Amino acid sequence: MANEHAQHASPDHVHEHPTWKQYRWVALILTVITVLEVWAYYVPSLVAGPLFVPLLLIMSAAKFAIVVMFYMHLRYDHKLFRALFTGPLAIAVVTLIGLLFLLAKVSSRSLG
Amino acid sequence: MSHAVADSHAPNSHHYTTTGLDNRKVAIWMFIGSECMLFASLISTYLIYKGKSVIGPFPHETWTNPQTGQTLPAILDIPVTSISTFVLLMSSFAMVMALAAVENRNRVVPADAGFFRRLEANSKFWLLMTCLMGATFLGFQAFEFTSFVHEGLTIRRNLFGSSFFTLTGFHGAHVTAGVIWLGTLLAIDVKRGLQPKDAVWVDIAALYWHFVDVVWIAIFTLVYLIR
Numbered sequence: 652m653a654n655e656h657a658q659h660a661s662p663d664h665v666h667e668h669p670t671w672k673q674y675r676w677v678a679l680i681l682t683v684i685t686v687l688e689v690w691a692y693y694v695p696s697l698v699a700g701p702l703f704v705p706l707l708l709i710m711s712a713a714k715f716a717i718v719v720m721f722y723m724h725l726r727y728d729h730k731l732f733r734a735l736f737t738g739p740l741a742i743a744v745v746t747l748i749g750l751l752f753l754l755a756k757v758s759s760r761s762l763g
Numbered sequence: 764m765s766h767a768v769a770d771s772h773a774p775n776s777h778h779y780t781t782t783g784l785d786n787r788k789v790a791i792w793m794f795i796g797s798e799c800m801l802f803a804s805l806i807s808t809y810l811i812y813k814g815k816s817v818i819g820p821f822p823h824e825t826w827t828n829p830q831t832g833q834t835l836p837a838i839l840d841i842p843v844t845s846i847s848t849f850v851l852l853m854s855s856f857a858m859v860m861a862l863a864a865v866e867n868r869n870r871v872v873p874a875d876a877g878f879f880r881r882l883e884a885n886s887k888f889w890l891l892m893t894c895l896m897g898a899t900f901l902g903f904q905a906f907e908f909t910s911f912v913h914e915g916l917t918i919r920r921n922l923f924g925s926s927f928f929t930l931t932g933f934h935g936a937h938v939t940a941g942v943i944w945l946g947t948l949l950a951i952d953v954k955r956g957l958q959p960k961d962a963v964w965v966d967i968a969a970l971y972w973h974f975v976d977v978v979w980i981a982i983f984t985l986v987y988l989i990r
Binding site (some may be wrong): 668671674675677678681682685688689691692698703704707708710711714715718719721722723729731732735736738739740742743744746747750751754755 | 782784788789792793795796797799800802803804806807810811813841845848849852853855856858859860862863866883969970973974976977980981983984985988989990
């Protein structure tokens with residue numbers, strides 16, 4: 652795996668990042684997922700079905716994870732940085748879900 | 764672990780913590796962690812109030828004003844917001860290219876290198892593109908806010924207006940701060956040229972910018988696409 656990544660080095664800063672080619676692929680994948688999300692919004696049968704919300708949430712989570720792993724380099728960075736991000740993120744997501752169950756009308760169909 | 768950090772006794776060692784990590788990067792990740800909490804609270808508020816507005820305009824449904832009889836369509840403009848979302852995503856791509864160009868500044872670009880190879884190594888171009896795309900996103904947001912106000916949706920109109928403008932307004936303020944930050948980096952790059960030793964400053968700005976992008980990824984789905 653390490654051989655696939657470019658080594659960027661400076662006196663203060665030595666670690667591995669994806670290559671320019673990988674950055675372009677990531678941009679393409681993000682674009683395709685965004686197009687699929689918007690396409691899903693305009694398909695009435697999909698919108699009316701039970702899979703609409705889970706599908707959008709999965710696509711959104713995939714985009715989120717791709718940006719964080721590759722563009723923010725969390726996949727390659729130190730585990731402390733990962734902990735500093737995923738810890739508060741997990742607390743935030745759990746709090747959000749908890750508040751929705753307490754105060755909003757949450758069903759399997761919709762978040763609101 | 765594919766990660767290696769510089770010797771903590773190297774020049775500029777005051778930048779490193781006892782963990783061997785650069786304290787500026789630790790700080791930005793802690794800041795981003797706290798920002799996760801902030802935006803989670805704003806998104807929670809939006810979702811809790813979703814569908815509870817007594818009067819329109821509404822995000823995804825038409826609304827007839829009982830006083831005037833005027834019917835307003837769903838107020839969210841998905842095609843326009845999809846374009847602005849794409850622009851913000853591509854600004855993240857430009858940002859990583861800018862960081863890579865600064866980190867690889869010492870690598871010699873062959874004299875016979877093609878146009879795109881030379882472009883890849885041009886940090887000024889990528890920083891400028893990131894700034895421009897961030898400003899374009901803000902332009903889309905200003906257009907959206909203005910059209911909403913013209914259609915009768917203000918921050919005081921209903922629960923949707925209050926939570927929507929607060930959430931997207933906070934995000935827009937973050938994008939504005941990011942554009943200014945990137946503008947200062949671009950000015951430094953133009954004036955004296957950003958060197959690999961400056962890469963950590965670009966890296967920190969890039970992390971902030973990508974965070975602003977991932978927050979919008981969540982907002983676009985939860986606010987705009989899910990009905």
